[in-house]
Amino acid sequence: MSRDAQTLISDDDVERFQRDGVVVLRQIFTQDWLDRLAQGIERNLRLPGPMAIHYTGEDSPGRFFGDYCNWRRIPQYRYFVTRSPAAEMAARLMGSERAQFFHEHVLVKEPGTAEPTPWHHDLPYYCVDGDDTVSFWTPMDPVPEQVCPKFVAGSHRWGKLFYPRMFKDGENYDYKGAGYEPVPDIEGNPGDYDILSWSLEPGDAVAFNYKTLHSAPPNPGPGRRRGFAHRWLGDDVRFCERPGKSSPPFPEMGVDLKPGDRMEGEWFPVIWPPQLEEEGAAE
Template sequence: MKKNYLNEFQINEYKNEGVIILRGLFDDWIDKLQSGFEKVINNPSEHGRDNVKEKNNGSFFEDYCNWQRITEFKDFIENSPAAKIFAEATKSSSVQIFHDHIFSKDPGTTKETPWHQDLPYYCVDGNDTGSFWIPLENVSKENSLKVLKKSHKLNKLVKPTKWSTNKLWYKNNNNFIEIPNINENDKNIFNEDLNRGDAIFFNFKSLHCSPGNKENKPRKAFSVRFIGDDVRYIDRGEETSPPYKNINLHNGQKLRKDWFPVVWSN
């Protein structure tokens, strides 16, 4: 019998709140992820960029879509518990990899990651989605990711912005809404201390953010995003992030398996 990683409470929590915490499930993978992380830092892809433009304000580096060239990331996606956990949480019969993403904030970096949803940036639509945010060392709640519970149930998606400039991502934002007012003391904000091997798992529609880095060590996090049964392609009318140029799909089609391989199925 295949091992289950989630209990019914966690599955219902993910459905209702849009976010759960996973304790210690990736401890055996952190060294490997750190190795892959350093490979990307030393040899970024075309997507790699620093979101801090001002001198002496630290560094907020990100890069994505590296799993096919970074063997450690590919191994994690194909062989770690992540895809099975995703299947349990979304009750999907088949799981495809959407993309990987790394984040690094140097000590003293003031640049915050603003409140946002992931889905508006993407060329997909659906509810069977999930992103793992995995810090590569212990992170205090004051320095960790925040997620607004139940925000995956908003009636419309929030306008996406460019993190480096805070300008709107798309020229046409008729299909999006303004971000709701968020009280930083809201009891619905998910915010926890994280230890090595822990992860935050949340829906693509869940609003989330992270602070600058006030600690004296870099904050490095690996993220991987999966899609499940009900996810379909959507043409946003402009370039998405990741861009996935020449994807050659029409609205409502399932994503092509040669670009987004199935990494788990029942």
């Protein structure tokens, strides 16, 4: 572990992440990285990928845009994924020897956007299973606490899987089979949960486990809310099948793995430690 990662991610940060499933990290990305990501996001908005979604209705104000799995075609994203300190910081938070990239997810709420992001956790959407996971939500803009994503502390340790939900209408995915529960009514019973949220500045990030429940408010104010989420896999993560279409739909994108396999191939490079990067697709 380099001195930079140990400086940027303290022992207290690691403890909070492991305990709460979420931690705010202050000024871990320099302006150069933010400028590069902002350029990539504008390119992404101009040239959406095949899985881009506009969540706002035709008659709704603002714009809620989402897109993912574009890091291989957008140079600014690729450079950030492969060259920034994110992978090393991910490994430190997860307590993993290695950090593989999973995918990026861009979520932009323009001023006046009325749509919230419903309460959910990410793991049931994904074709992976394991405890060693982390997403960094990295804002390009100042984010007042009232429009910052919200997280239920400790929910990654509940031992439950909740139905994935559609961002457009909050409806559950049509997953067949046992093992999934409806997301509890967190918004209606906030006193029952330890809900964490923060005011953020560009350079900050919120790191959270794939099992941590979270949501995001509308963006009614005058400022943009451009978020670049980058998602990482640690030592114990393996491929799994879900009882419906996963998101991202990697099996439909040519990823041919069996349950229990380590995530392999060009989509999932090992970025940390650097000497394993070239071996990632061959292990």
